[in-house]
Amino acid sequence: MQQPLHHYLNPSTAKIRAVIWLVLLATAALSGWLAWQSGARVQSDILAMLPKVSESPLTQRAMAQVEQQLANRIYLGFISDDEQAAIDAAQLAMSALRQDDNTSDSNSSAFSNISSADLAQADALNHYYFQHRFQLLTEEQRQLLQQGDWQQLSQAALEKLYNAFSYASSDLISRDPLLLYPEVLLSLVPAQQLTVKQGLLIATIQPTADNQAQRYAAIVMAKGRDSAFNPNAQQQQLTALEKAFNAVHSQNQHIEIIKAGALFHAAAATENAKQEVSSIGLLSLIGVIGLVWLAFRSVMPLTIALITVSSSMLFAVVATSVIFGELHLLTLVFGTSLIGISIDYCFHYYCERLNEPQASSDSVIRQIFTAVSLALLSSIIAYGALGLAPFPGMQQVAVFCAAGLIGAYLTLLLAYPVIAASPLQDASLALELAQRYQTFILARFTPTHLLSKLLLTTAAIVFIVSGLFRLSSDDDIRQLQHTPTAIQAEEDQLRQLLSGGTDNQFLLVSGTTEEQVKQQLEQLEPVLQQAEQNKLIGNHLSLSRFLPSHASQAQNYQLQSEIYIKHLDEILTQLGLEHELKAALVNDYLAAKNQFINADSFLNHQAGAGFKPLWLMPEHTSGSSEYGAIVLLGGITNLDKFAALFEDNDHVQLVDKVADISEVMGHYRQLTLAFLVIALVAAGLIFSVRFGKKLAAVVIAVPALAALLTLACLGLLAAPLTLFHALALILVFGIGVDYSLFFAESKQQTRGVMLAVSMSAISTLLAFGLLAFSQTPAINAFGLTLLLGISFTFLLAPFIQNFTRKSVNVD
Template sequence: MKLSLSALLSQKTAKLRFGLWLAFITACVITGGSLWQSGARIQSDILAMLPKVSESPITQRAMDQVEQQLANRVYLGLISDKQQTAIDAAKVAINTLKQTDDTQAAFIDINSADMAQADALNQYYFNHRFQLLTHSQQQLLQQGQWQQLTQAALEKLYNAFSYANSELLSRDPLLLYPDSLLALAPSQQLTVKQGILIATIAPSAEHPKPRFAAIVMAKGSDSAFNPNAQQVQLTALNLAFTAVKSQFADIDIIKAGALFHAVAATDNAKQEVSSIGLLSLVGVIALVWLAFRSLMPLTIAIITVSTSLLFAVVTTALIFGELHLLTLVFGTSLIGISIDYCFHYYCERLTHPNDSCEQVIKRIFAAITLALVTSVVAYSAMGLAPFPGMQQVAVFCAAGLSGAYLTLVLAYPTLARQPLKGANQALALANRYQGFMLARFTPKAGLAKTGLVLAVGIYLLAGFIQLSADDDIRQLQHTPADIQTEGNQLRTLLSGGTDNQFLLVTAATEEQVKQQLAKLDPVLAKAEQDKLIGNYLSLNRFLPSQEKQQLNYDLQGQIYLEHLDEIIASLGLDSHLKAELIRAYQAAKGNFINAESFFNHQAGASLKPLWLSPTANGDSGYGAIVLLGGINQLDSFAVRFNDNPHVALIDKVGDISTVMGHYRQLTFVLLAVALAVAGIIFSFRFSLKLAAVVVAVPALAALLTLASLGLLQNPLTLFHALALILVFGIGVDYSLFFAESNQQTRGVMMAVFMSALSTILAFGLLAFSQTPAINAFGLTLLLGISFTFLLAPFIQNFTRKPL
């Protein structure tokens, strides 16, 4: 082994290794360029990071269809003290948004009140009027009180605002159909004026008079999470806002939709990538200069970091086809880790100034190789998380460290041959710090050791008692307060809007689904009355069961087969209408409303995503989605469906949060396994006692970090757990170098000091991120690396021989 290692790292092979390194860099650049030209991109969609929840095929289809139904929608509220001003402003906004060239349209389906939809519903349902009755109409006919329906028709005829006309009377003499058509419209607080949806805003302290909000809705032609689409859509919206403001200066505009959250997340991530990466790089450069007082280590450090980042980006893009913005944010911390190789090399060279470059690399080769292996194992464990984004971070960092390692072995013998001069001051400071720590904080007497153990135990106990967990996926994204406020205001105006949770009704046949929807309707109405939900949208009113349609048809036989003469006479209609009315009624027998005809008609096109039919791939059964809005008490609401096997509350946010909790616990198990495996590996290199000590340092650092998070009232998340995996990977590096160094440790102390400081610079900055997930990741590493740095030097108490 020694012979082969000496041959590999000999001076004779330096040029060959440098040539391999250049070939490696060239291949990375060519591959990266090719990937970017072939479509690799930066991904900003936060949903792309979420875990895949295992669901039945029909449930998964339902979730996909709901996402497609709700995705990329933008809602605007144009608010004025005058209703007509709000209406006019909405018309200007709609017209401006529609003026974009169709080939570059930012939005599609731009509207307010959908008048075309109302006309389509009328066209479709009028042909099924004999199968339709309102609940009150049905009750009257069941009681044989058709005369009351005749009287109601007479009142409508003499009403100045009646919608009755001769054409309608000749086909629906009792005017039953208009009421059935009105019953299709969902109950809401909005009114329609001149084709525009209007919401009335109640007086407040700021605005003592009622105000009016005209609602405009649009659907983005591309994903709101696509950075290019974001800019196109924002430009179109700003043009519309400018057009509105130029004509109506007193108009207030509020907005809601995934677009505004996505733009905020993209801008925040870009800002953090640039600021954190830049500050980390500047900090590391300053650290190298202050430590070595030479341009050469600084140059080598930049080359090492650049190679590391290049290999990380290309490898991640090659495997995943894209780079997530959060991967780049997390990946900026790679600067503080990959440069460790440079630190260890130059600190070891300072310690042994007479050694050649190859001899220095041989001295640190075993420790640095073991360190790479354990770090890659740590990142691999992190990659087992169900988040594609976190899997990218694992690949990104593991590849980056591998690139730095190859740079040290292949390029340093050529690039870093020049010895350092006059840079021993930092080495002396590290030596004095090390001596101070060992002398002052190593307990000698048994009582002192017992007191130290007791103090640590009390600290851990106090922290662990206060530890809690929070696995809510909403921590993934930071939403600015103004966007959240506007969104909540628009949700209120839209009677609660639509939430991510929904009900899925399933059954073996279409008719059974319709019957289940009918049974569900009163339960939902009661939940709405009890303020558990704000509103709901069910297909029940659009797709009555065949059983109900048959009942309605049979009941109308009283009108058209038994009492038509009396009805015609009471209403003063032409008696010649009788034959045609009977013929139309009899021809309508069996003309049932069904899903296929409804959804293939313009009337049902917008509701089609709420219906699930069997698919060709073997997904049997039927299903219907019931959209929910303004959910106030999800648990209390869900209880109402526990005994119904045909109804399931689908809560993707809750399901993913549950998966996060599961993987958080699994990550801690993986951490324990990684510690045990590392201990076994190290036992082949060191004694069992020293191997246990090497592993104990990052283990104790992890425990102290958890206790500190508890004392800071910082709830545990999956991201804290993933960060602890890295604390282990980095902490083991520190322990390994001290264990390998035996008596000569001042160079290791200096390298570990610089490594810890550079890592804390990177991760400490992440702790100030506005995104809670990144903040958790950074804070955990800040604490963990600090504890590891403080603990690692005490390994010398087990490696140094007594004088």
């Protein structure tokens, strides 16, 4: 290896290599510019990081339709002690949002479907169902007719005729003498606490200990034109809302506004991620700059360090943008750790130069080439394992960091002989401190007697076993996002006003025919009503109310023969109606035979347009040949107990994407830990070629033991193990192997290595230690694991010298 290295890494080729490096930088910059011009963007959608759940085609379509229905919707509540003031505020806000919607370019408006109570749909429902009144009955009406007790229905109709507040009219009586239809229409509307006034949904807020007066909330709903997780759309929607809120408060500053919807969670997450990217990245960079200055007391190493980090970040951003077409904000948060890793090459280079002041740049690079190359290889193995995670965001982190390290590696080989050739000032104090530390730790903590070795080994085993025994796991996907308490409190309050709102979980009813699905929905309805009474759920929305089965409609039609065929004369006489109505009523009844409500006619009518996302037709192109219906759920209090109600029904499935993804996360957590073991074995085999089996095992033992100690600490700290802890352990391995390699390669000349590893560990701890303070639990877990893992690796790596003293020298 020495001849090729001597040929390529010599002063005569230094300028050529520097030109090649500049060309690579220019090419990377141009590629990045073209990628961003072609549509590459920063992605803040947390959903883009989620793993893909393997589901049936029908279930996948159901999840897509529910997401499309619920996604990007916002709910606003305008609260006041005066009901009219709340109504005025809501109307003013709707007007302001609609003005934005009515701009010349409708595609640039922030919201669409700005509404509250949909009176037009109520009229459409009335018009549609009146045509099918002979196929519809309430449960009470059905039971009375089954018992032949039409007289009770006639008596109830008589009472309504003489009620001053009755909805009866001459036209309605002439077509529905027993006034059955109005009761049917009312039964279609699910019971709720909301009322409708001036076209707005109004919720009444009862007095509380904090507020003695009764208050009113006017509810407004809107749908964002673009994803709430798209940064541009997000800012546009927030701006439109701010204008509307300012208009409201300028009219009445006492109006309280509460909000709910993914937009507000996404905005908080975006703001939090931006703050963490800027603060963590900036503090990490400042810490590294201070570290380099303290160690070398020179501007040049500081400049070279900045060039190395900048080149590394350029390669990282460009590679990620070109490969994925986007750059996730969480990739940038995790990627700030690259600052603490890529600069390691600079540290090792300068520390080796300090150790051998007379050596040239090329000579220094040749001396550290093997260790740096093996370190790069091991890091790529580690990041490759990280990239096998099911999260596109984690795959981005793998590409981001691997490309960044390759950029730093190329900068070392190609640019350092020219840009870092200047002689260094005397920094023997830093080298002396590093040597004193290593001498102290090896002398004080290396066991020399058999008893002390046994005690140390026993203590380590007890610590690890006790920690691992207490270690638990938690794969809840909600770790991905941190929601501020204020935003969650507003959403909970608004959901309560909306009778529980709609949860992410829903029921999927399937069948081979439309009729089978309808019958399953009817059989499901009493179960859901009982679940509401038992407080397992707060509410539900099912098509069973709007799409009765053909069998049920046929039964209702047959039962109404008691009215229109057998007893119509008696009914007309009892109600005091003219018998001339009989012929028309009988003709209408006979003409309605077999005129069933079906999914196609209902959902394509204005009355059913809003319910269309709840129905699934067969779609052979996607491999789905079944019919399906979605039942939306709200206010779920006990998901496990509720799910148990449908365990024996093959036609009803509780779809819980959160639980499904969490299960996948648990699977990949276990798989990632298995990858860690495989990476350790693979690295051990590679290193055995260079160092021999014994020393290679020692090199691998350092990160392996650091990982076990980290897991034990997590157990003792009662921190549940997640996929993000497991992913961080992969990096503990990659970084830990680097430290081990440099000590193994250095033989007995470890003074410069100890200084480089110390600086590397401190800079890495600066980066990852700051990640441990992130408000997002996933990032916090990632940072805490690396904080512990790198600390243990740094403490253990110097002890490799105890083995290199006894090993055979390697070339």
